[in-house]
Amino acid sequence: MYAEWAARLPGAVVWTNRPPVAGAPVVLPDGCMDLMWSEGRLLVAGPDTRAYVPPGPPAPFVGVRFFPGTAPALLGVPAHELRDRRVDLSDLWPAARVRRLRARVAAAADPARALEETALDCAADAGPPDPLLRRLVGALDAGHPVGETADALGIGARQLHRRSLAAFGYGPKTLARVLRLQRAVGLARSGLPYADTAARAGYADQAHFAREVRALAGMPLGELLHGPPAG
Structure with a gap:
């Protein structure tokens, strides 16, 4: 449990x-x-x-x-x-x-x-964490594009990628995909239909949502959502 x-x-x-x-x-x-x-x-x-x-x-x-x-x-x-x-x-x-x-x-x-x-x-x-990183997570989790987020943070794409690797383990585009998947799974588990979940989470459509689940979770969408909640 x-x-x-x-x-x-x-x-x-x-x-x-x-x-x-x-x-x-x-x-x-x-x-x-x-x-x-x-x-x-x-x-x-x-x-x-x-x-x-x-x-x-x-x-x-x-x-x-x-x-x-x-x-x-x-x-x-x-x-x-x-x-x-x-x-x-x-x-x-x-x-x-x-x-x-x-x-x-x-x-x-x-x-x-x-x-x-x-x-x-x-x-x-x-000591305190880098405030830029928290702002980056907040912007990507809200669905803002990586390029737009980099401009808003006043940081170049290469520097953003380098700092993301050190802080998150991967670049900002992968981080954005991971955060979007977490957001979508939460919506779907709350009972929202898959098509509506895909739209609200920022996927092109339900098929795009299903492909991302397979890519990041390694299983079909239905299997993921009807199994026990992940830790």
Whole structure:
């Protein structure tokens, strides 16, 4: 069973996932990175360009999902280096530091709260996120074209692409596709007909929406929307 709630870190969410015996739902690309705890391990989930299907037998997870573009500064690694990857935190940070954090989370009565505290500590050390990145996410999530958004931000296309790779793991056009898919899936799951969902989310038509679902989620539209909600 998946649940999430707003974290004390602005824009982030804390989540828990206790999958059923049959397995966990796929995780759709969302432009985010996560710090996770599962079975004694601290892991980092990089930004996805396609749906992620957890391998092996189901296992309980807790995590903190950072607002798009903010995790690289907190974790000290460019997002594109972790694109479509799940890595142990000890691959990114000194082993001694990770051992202390593992012991802290393992000893906590509430691992999710302990993980949230770790994220808050990272944010305090890193300083505030780049405000331009938050504006970029807001504009693309509202459906504004990439070129128009770059002009509004006063930044050239090449610099925008370079900064997007470091912050999100991919360029602004891919980020826009990912955010549009998340927006559309939310509308469709609320009961809006597929054709209306496609129009409101900014797709050319329902067929375009279905093609993007196949490309980013790896499954037909109906299968995605009638399965369990993705984490």
